[in-house]
Amino acid sequence: AQTVTQSQPEMSVQEAETVTLSCTYDTSENNYYLFWYKQPPSRQMILVIRQEAYKQQNATENRFSVNFQKAAKSFSLKISDSQLGDTAMYFCAFMTSNFGNEKLTFGTGTRLTIIP
Amino acid sequence: DTGVSQDPRHKITKRGQNVTFRCDPISEHNRLYWYRQTLGQGPEFLTYFQNEAQLEKSRLLSDRFSAERPKGSFSTLEIQRTEQGDSAMYLCASSLGSTRELQYFGPGTRLTVT
Numbered sequence: 001a002q003t004v005t006q007s008q009p010e011m012s013v014q015e016a017e018t019v020t021l022s023c024t025y026d027t028s029e030n031n032y033y034l035f036w037y038k039q040p041p042s043r044q045m046i047l048v049i050r051q052e053a054y055k056q057q058n059a060t061e062n063r064f065s066v067n068f069q070k071a072a073k074s075f076s077l078k079i080s081d082s083q084l085g086d087t088a089m090y091f092c093a094f095m096t097s098n099f100g101n102e103k104l105t106f107g108t109g110t111r112l113t114i115i116p
Numbered sequence: 117d118t119g120v121s122q123d124p125r126h127k128i129t130k131r132g133q134n135v136t137f138r139c140d141p142i143s144e145h146n147r148l149y150w151y152r153q154t155l156g157q158g159p160e161f162l163t164y165f166q167n168e169a170q171l172e173k174s175r176l177l178s179d180r181f182s183a184e185r186p187k188g189s190f191s192t193l194e195i196q197r198t199e200q201g202d203s204a205m206y207l208c209a210s211s212l213g214s215t216r217e218l219q220y221f222g223p224g225t226r227l228t229v230t
Contacts, residue, residue, distance in 0.1 A: 004158075033217045045159070045207065045221035091158045095217055100171065102147065102216055106158030 002027045002094050006107035013082055014115050020067075021077045021110050023092030029053075031097035034068065035104070036077045040088040048090070051075065053097075079112075087114045118142075120222035122208050128228045129198055136194045137225045141210030148191050149219060150183055151207040152176065159207055165191060166213070198229045 003026045013019040025034070036048040051059045051068050058066050063083075067076045079086055092107040121140045129135050141148045146167050151159035162181070163173045167188040177183075180198075185191040195202055205226050209219040 035217075037221075044223040045209075047218065047220075050217065093158075097217075102164055102211075103149070103161035103172065103174075104151075104159070104219060105161070108156070108158050 002029070002032075002096070002105045004092050004094050004105055004107040006092055006110050008110045009108070010111045010113070012113040012115055015082060015084060017082055018078060018080050019082055019112065021079075021090050021092075021112065023075045023077070023107060025073050025075065025092070025094050027073070027094065027096070029096050029098070033095045033097065034066075034075045035093040035095070036064070036066070036075075037091045037093060037106075038086075038088045039091065039109075040085075045091070049077065082114050084114050084116060086112065088112060120208055120210050120220055122206075122222040122225050124225055125223060126226050126228075128230065131198055131200060131229055133198055134194065134196045135198060135227065136192055137206055137208075137227075138190060138192050139208030139210075139222060140190045141208070142220055144212065145210035145220075146188065146213050147211045147216055148185055149209040149211075150191070150193055151209065153205040153207055153224070154203075162193075195227075198227075200229045203227055203229045 032053045034051045039045045049061045063080045089109045091109045093104045123138045149164040150162040153159040165185040180196045183193045205224045207224045208222045211219045
């Protein structure tokens with residue numbers, strides 16, 4: 001079974017600064033996907049960024065980038081030039097590439113607050 | 117594309133009552149997923165459908181829970197004889213077969229069992 005661990009329950013950072021959220025996972029699979037989801041207060045879950053395990057290049061989406069270390073089973077999210085709208089719960093998630101096993105396994109989340 | 121919708125958004129019920137939630141996926145998405153999220157936790161997988169076929173059920177889905185997707189479009193999740201421990205946010209997501217890893221979530225139904 002796969003597990004996802006987020007060791008930072010809460011973080012806060014000043015607006016315009018850079019913040020990094022940590023995530024580690026455990027799996028025996030070789031091919032899989034990793035995700036960061038954002039859940040703003042009282043709003044729905046939104047996919048922020050996706051990484052395919054077979055790709056060595058780290059994924060980037062505008063101000064969001066990841067540091068994927070497959071051997072270490074680490075998948076951190078870096079938010080650059082943080083904005084007030086980035087305030088949310090952030091969940092790291094795992095999904096195997098195997099067809100027929102399509103569930104997302106989530107970590108417990110990191111509550112990020114951007115301070116004006 | 118109107119996104120994934122869920123109804124109702126909030127439900128308060130008394131212990132022992134039955135409740136039913138509905139999820140409408142993004143049109144043309146053939147996969148539909150149900151998750152449960154309790155306070156302070158990440159979502160936990162309950163079950164998923166490919167078209168009308170229910171392909172996987174979590175051990176979290178006790179006998180009191182049943183999910184259907186009769187025509188491969190909308191889905192319902194029913195909880196019978198609700199218990200206080202069922203209080204949670206119930207999330208629905210959908211995806212397209214060719215990009216099944218991209219699950220789009222609805223706003224959720226928050227269930228409170230008193």
